[in-house]
Amino acid sequence: MKFPKFVLLALSLGAAFASGADDDWFRGRLFAPEVVLRNATALKLTDGQRKIIRQEIVKVQGTVAGIDVEMMEEGLAIQEAIDKLPVDRADVLARADKVFAAESRKKRAWIEMLVNIKNALTAAQVESLRAIAGAESKP
DSSP: OOOOHHHHHHHHHHHHHHHTTTOTTTTTTSOOHHHHHHTHHHHTOOHHHHHHHHHHHHHHHHHHHHHHHHHHHHHHHHHHHHHSSSOOHHHHHHHHHHHHHHHHHHHHHHHHHHHHHHHTSOHHHHHHHHHHHHHHHOO
């Protein structure tokens, strides 16, 4: 089963977004869960904070998995529609819009998770993470 390139690209965006690859406007403001957990000891995370972070990760993974399946299904439908002659332009564009809307929901889910994680942290922990993010971004 072969997927259209733009669907594979869209699927990779979530991973890149979560890893911080293209989030310069979030850098030092929101923190990926793996960064928070990797520094849990230094941040002195409480059991309650760890639980919240775990819950957020599980929630976003479930949401994103469903969206990924939806995007793959629509991508396959687009591929089939493009293979027809003549190509039904309106159908292809409508399906593409569904993929783009799903991608938007996926990004929103990641942002929601990051905001919820930040809201679980103390001001001192956020400041520590800002320092860590600044140190990690230096060559």
